[in-house]
Amino acid sequence: MKNLLASLSLLLILFACSSEEEPEEFSEDQFDRKVMLTHWADNIIVPAYQQYNKELATLNAATQAFIQKPEMTELSTLRAAWLEAYKAWQWVSMFEIGKAEEVNLRNYTNIYPADTSAIGENIRAQNFKLELPSKYDEQGFPALDYLLYGLREDDEQIITVYQNSESHREYLSKVVERLQTLSGEVLEHWTDSYQDTFVDASGSSASSSVNKLINDYLFYYERMLRAGKVGIPAGVFSGSPLPHTVEGRYAKDISKVLLLEALNATQSFFNGQAFSGDAKGESLSTYLDYLNSIKDEEDLSANINSQFNSAREAIESLNQDFADQIINDNSAFLSAYDELQKVVILMKVDMFQALNIRVDYVDADGD
Amino acid sequence: MSTRNLLLALFSSALFTLVSCAEDEDNSPSVNAPASYTFERNGQSTVSFSGQTTRIKMATELVNALGNFDAATKSTLLEMYRNETPEGGDANPYQEAALNDSDKSVRSKVAASRDLFFTNTTEGTDIKNQFELWIESQVDEVFPNEEVLAKPGTAGQIADGSSTRYVSAKGLEYNQLVNKGLIGALMTDQMLNNYLSEAVLDENVNRELNESASVEEGQNYTTMEHKWDEAYGYAYGTAADPSNPNSTLSDNDIFLSKYIARVESDADFTGIADEIYDAFKLGRAAIVEHNYELRDEQANIIRKKVSEVIGIRAVYYLQQAKLKLEQDTPDYGSIFHDLSEAYGFIYSLQFTRQPNSNVPYHSGAEVNEFIEKLMNEGANGLWNVSPQTLEELSEAIASPFEFTVAEAASND
Numbered sequence: 001m002k003n004l005l006a007s008l009s010l011l012l013i014l015f016a017c018s019s020e021e022e023p024e025e026f027s028e029d030q031f032d033r034k035v036m037l038t039h040w041a042d043n044i045i046v047p048a049y050q051q052y053n054k055e056l057a058t059l060n061a062a063t064q065a066f067i068q069k070p071e072m073t074e075l076s077t078l079r080a081a082w083l084e085a086y087k088a089w090q091w092v093s094m095f096e097i098g099k100a101e102e103v104n105l106r107n108y109t110n111i112y113p114a115d116t117s118a119i120g121e122n123i124r125a126q127n128f129k130l131e132l133p134s135k136y137d138e139q140g141f142p143a144l145d146y147l148l149y150g151l152r153e154d155d156e157q158i159i160t161v162y163q164n165s166e167s168h169r170e171y172l173s174k175v176v177e178r179l180q181t182l183s184g185e186v187l188e189h190w191t192d193s194y195q196d197t198f199v200d201a202s203g204s205s206a207s208s209s210v211n212k213l214i215n216d217y218l219f220y221y222e223r224m225l226r227a228g229k230v231g232i233p234a235g236v237f238s239g240s241p242l243p244h245t246v247e248g249r250y251a252k253d254i255s256k257v258l259l260l261e262a263l264n265a266t267q268s269f270f271n272g273q274a275f276s277g278d279a280k281g282e283s284l285s286t287y288l289d290y291l292n293s294i295k296d297e298e299d300l301s302a303n304i305n306s307q308f309n310s311a312r313e314a315i316e317s318l319n320q321d322f323a324d325q326i327i328n329d330n331s332a333f334l335s336a337y338d339e340l341q342k343v344v345i346l347m348k349v350d351m352f353q354a355l356n357i358r359v360d361y362v363d364a365d366g367d
Numbered sequence: 368m369s370t371r372n373l374l375l376a377l378f379s380s381a382l383f384t385l386v387s388c389a390e391d392e393d394n395s396p397s398v399n400a401p402a403s404y405t406f407e408r409n410g411q412s413t414v415s416f417s418g419q420t421t422r423i424k425m426a427t428e429l430v431n432a433l434g435n436f437d438a439a440t441k442s443t444l445l446e447m448y449r450n451e452t453p454e455g456g457d458a459n460p461y462q463e464a465a466l467n468d469s470d471k472s473v474r475s476k477v478a479a480s481r482d483l484f485f486t487n488t489t490e491g492t493d494i495k496n497q498f499e500l501w502i503e504s505q506v507d508e509v510f511p512n513e514e515v516l517a518k519p520g521t522a523g524q525i526a527d528g529s530s531t532r533y534v535s536a537k538g539l540e541y542n543q544l545v546n547k548g549l550i551g552a553l554m555t556d557q558m559l560n561n562y563l564s565e566a567v568l569d570e571n572v573n574r575e576l577n578e579s580a581s582v583e584e585g586q587n588y589t590t591m592e593h594k595w596d597e598a599y600g601y602a603y604g605t606a607a608d609p610s611n612p613n614s615t616l617s618d619n620d621i622f623l624s625k626y627i628a629r630v631e632s633d634a635d636f637t638g639i640a641d642e643i644y645d646a647f648k649l650g651r652a653a654i655v656e657h658n659y660e661l662r663d664e665q666a667n668i669i670r671k672k673v674s675e676v677i678g679i680r681a682v683y684y685l686q687q688a689k690l691k692l693e694q695d696t697p698d699y700g701s702i703f704h705d706l707s708e709a710y711g712f713i714y715s716l717q718f719t720r721q722p723n724s725n726v727p728y729h730s731g732a733e734v735n736e737f738i739e740k741l742m743n744e745g746a747n748g749l750w751n752v753s754p755q756t757l758e759e760l761s762e763a764i765a766s767p768f769e770f771t772v773a774e775a776a777s778n779d
Binding site (some may be wrong): 002098102107127129131132133134136178207231362 | 511514524525528529530648694695778
């Protein structure tokens with residue numbers, strides 16, 4: 001891990017130095033960033049949040065139905081709704097900007113593994129203060145994963161818990177409600193005013209929308225997708241594998257589904273694929289084509305796409321349940337990690353350099 | 368004079384200059400620093416700083432316990448600071464048994480240097496008590512609000528990315544004030560203003576004893592050697608290999624050593640870690656060779672460089688906070704964390720020492736003005752501070768030092 005961090009930070013330093021040498025004016029190009037931002041906001045980000053909100057409404061309805069009648073049919077419906085909402089989340093998580101950034105949306109939605117003993121304690125003490133940052137890992141999708149699949153050995157026992165415990169029903173309900181509240185706030189902010197603010201900041205300074213969102217996007221890909229979903233459970237940062245840290249640990253067979261959703265979402269965004277339908281618009285890919293970036297005598301955008309595809313192929317050969325995969329054949333899992341990592345290099349070094357955008361995050365001070 | 372003669376004449380005078388330089392140096396015996404901080408007499412080590420190691424460990428336990436909401440109480444925390452009960456009896460507050468057996472304490476060496484506090488115990492006592500106030504405030508204000516979201520005027524927790532910070536009603540993390548404040552009040556003050564002080568090194572008949580190699584009773588070192596080692600111990604006393612501490616610099620402790628490492632990693636200051644370490648080695652070798660002039664030169668290098676570490680980190684955290692405050696969506700948790708660290712380093716400035724002088728880079732009175740300015744822009748302390756104030760503070764703090772605000776502002 002030290003070596004990896006060291007080489008990453010070396011890359012950062014090299015990159016930081018080289019961009020310092022090139023004054024900002026140098027980067028001024030004629031690409032219409034405003035058109036791209038409009039397409040991103042109108043056809044990708046807002047529709048993705050709308051879909052996510054819709055799935056959360058369905059999840060909430062299924063939750064209330066289960067609470068009213070804690071039976072197997074209702075539990076199955078609830079679990080299915082949870083999975084659909086969890087998949088929809090993979091399409092918005094990368095857009096941690098504006099209100100989402102302000103309310104720490106991702107931290108309250110998907111920090112895993114969940115702290116199950118703290119959740120148990122919250123339920124016992126009827127402590128529902130989910131707005132506290134110290135309770136990131138006691139709520140969101142990972143908490144629901146535990147509450148819907150991990151609470152007891154089998155489904156019958158889980159159902160019995162909900163039949164007998166008002167506290168459990170209430171906690172379940174509060175966790176879903178909070179997801180809905182936060183995502184509702186973020187969507188409302190986008191449609192109320194932020195859509196315009198976002199598009200209007202179309203310059204090329206560090207605080208412009210393109211520079212900020214691309215940094216958020218890369219940060220998401222590097223830390224949440226590559227490291228969170230694969231690298232950490234694979235043991236890349238710890239020396240030994242940590243299968244209990246996979247996403248969807250208790251549902252067991254969804255970690256691959258979620259990773260593929262996330263990968264598709266990030267690649268679609270790269271290509272400016274509209275959220276609904278087949279339409280495409282201005283994107284990182286067309287921006288790179290415009291700048292005519294060449295690597296290995298090929299377009300950088302084509303290189304990035306082909307690397308995304310290699311990563312997808314590697315992932316598709318894995319088990320549905322990553323914990324199972326890690327325990328039985330971690331080397332195949334590590335190969336998938338390597339393919340994902342190659343995308344980081346193409347984007348963080350080559351793409352950022354081509355776009356003349358500076359990476360605005362570094363490894364934390366650690367104190 | 369022909370050209371040839373002219374050249375010859377020039378050459379001779381050059382030669383003469385060279386010779387005379389060499390002669391100057393010959394006036395004092397040459398002193399060579401060893402490769403590592405290792406000194407022996409009769410085949411046995413003469414280096415000892417166990418008291419410093421003990422105090423660094425006590426301070427570490429204290430700082431960690433300040434964040435232990437479940438187990439720490441005001442009385443256990445104060446006992447960790449004083450290593451005695453309120454009645455002055457023996458206390459055993461530490462995890463590590465050896466620390467409980469020790470009769471040393473953190474408090475007794477806070478603001479207790481010969482040069483700054485020997486005849487100024489009033490101020491020294493105020494400073495000792497200031498740390499107790501921070502400790503008590505953590506328990507009185509922050510602990511009860513563990514499960515409350517902080518807002519202006521209300522203590523509680525606040526998000527800093529994926530971490531959670533616990534702050535006072537004014538946005539201060541008291542554990543950071545204690546941690547970073549001790550770097551000045553304990554480590555730096557003892558090092559620069561006490562053990563490297565001529566008043567301490569040359570006290571009484573220390574020079575005579577050093578020259579006759581008269582070791583302390585039951586020990587293998589002369590008093591002067593030991594004093595110098597005690598200064599060394601406040602920087603490197605908990606290193607895995609204390610004779611070669613720079614290989615593990617950032618992991619040695621959470622105090623001076625860690626922040627020497629931080630400054631070292633800034634390209635503007637690379638080399639500072641070796642400068643400090645080398646000066647310690649050469650100064651100690653000079654004591655063995657009875658070369659007190661050389662010893663004091665090294666002490667002045669250490670004073671300058673260690674003081675810079677504190678000044679640079681104070682400015683660094685102010686500038687980091689300023690950058691974050693200027694964002695569209697200021698991350699207050701992260702800003703408060705930076706400013707709490709800055710607060711501690713600013714507090715520590717009063718224990719720095721300008722070389723060849725008896726004064727710190729900023730006096731206690733100046734430090735109080737800085738803190739006043741930082742905390743009192745509005746009724747709610749750090750919630751109200753402006754980027755402009757952070758800039759002005761940075762400039763004022765950097766002004767007596769040789770580094771610039773820009774050099775200190777970033778880690779690259």
